[in-house]
Amino acid sequence: MNKNFKIIIEYDGTEFFGWQRQNDKITIQGEIEKTLTRILNQKVKISASGRTDAGVHAFGQVANFYANTDILPGDLKKGVNSLIQNSIVIRECCIVDDDFHARYKAISKEYHYFILNRKDPCAINRFFQWHIRYPLDIDAMRQCCQAITGIFDFKSFENTGSPRSSTIREVFFFNINKIENNRIVFKICANGFLKYMVRNLIGTIVLAGLNKMTIDDFINILEAKDRTKAGSTAPALGLFLKKVNYS
Template identity: 55%
Template sequence: MPRTVEKPNNPIKNFKIIVAYDGTDFFGWQRQADKPTIQDELERILSMILNQDIKIHGSGRTDAGVHARAQVAHFHAKTRLTPDVIQKGGNSLMTSPIVIHDCRLADPDFHAQYHVRSKEYRYYILNREIPAAIGRDYLWHVKPSLNIDAMNQCCEYLVGEHDFKAFENTGSPRSSTVRTIYSASWTKKPYDRLEFCVCATGFLKNMVRNIVGTLKDAGTGRISPEMFNKILYSCKRPLAGATAPARGLFLHQVNY
């Protein structure tokens, strides 16, 4: 009798994906009951492709309305499908404004959140009297002329290891409010746009948007750079400026 050859079981693999998304119509990254989120949509599509229940782990949360150019996530799957097949299949089935830019095999112990070394966010302001007709979901329209030199003076105080409690909104679990910012600066861009770039070990809830709101106050002359520094060291959220709108914020890069 011919010998029966058993097919080997598919090994469990760890996949790393890099995802871009328009967060306008989503309630953030993390899955929520009865609300559309990036995590939910990705898990739904990947579960269809791989014919199994897929749970993904992102590098961190982004809030409702926040966008990403390069969010990183990982997931485990028992499959023979190659990363490029998974990427192409995911993008072909995706109807939401989410794109898988890269999919590759990762080390078995790679974790998208726990292995992050730094993250870079960018925030965009349209600084002119007339609002934008196109692209208004991706920037904050500020009418008063902003003093970018004063705002960059404030940014110098941000660099280094500090307690950023003054720029944290409540509602997110954390063991410490101390973070290290490696760089922070404003740059003028074409068409009356200002770009804020900030890179740090990590960020507290709404930290970037609260910093931007306070820097805007420095740009209008409402506070001085010295006052900004006092707000930072006060650790008191009520002293800082209003939270800037989510639509101008982009997760730009995650570094490992």
């Protein structure tokens, strides 16, 4: 009989054209489905908590799929990890209730965005952080983060093509901290995200950090509900899907 498998996936998105399966491009979903189909000898389609764009990474993407098999979850995890390329790793695999759906059962997601803030770029982690050479004002950026904690219309930070019925989202927390080696990390958790929403927020908030925008300017951008008023989209390479929360 069919069993519903839940998997937690870590991946380096650098070499992929995003999460979603595409016939002519290499994607995370496509590689996992191809490997599962090979192991289980049956067509497998997986559903994720959401799509990540090209170049975006994940520590804890969640997906589920149905399969008719007696293979134990632990053995299935080992099998996938032994066959799939090293930039994708299945961290957890378990059987869940039939009604579990990685996307529709999620209640919130948490993203982290990393910035290297120093004059010189970085050789080792260059694919995992946005390099900004000019000093950033942490306090100014923190004010912007605090200003959008709560329920707001984020239309100003949405790119075209968002699959949504509303642009209103609830941000549970949004903070910024300095970490080791001249790095800065933004952490944001919300009940949902519009297309490029996190990257558009970061790209705009960085303007405050560069003293090119005030907190009042930022609030005016939010209230304008106009994408053309906001800043540029931050690069994909600094963004990580940290975890997906379920009730």
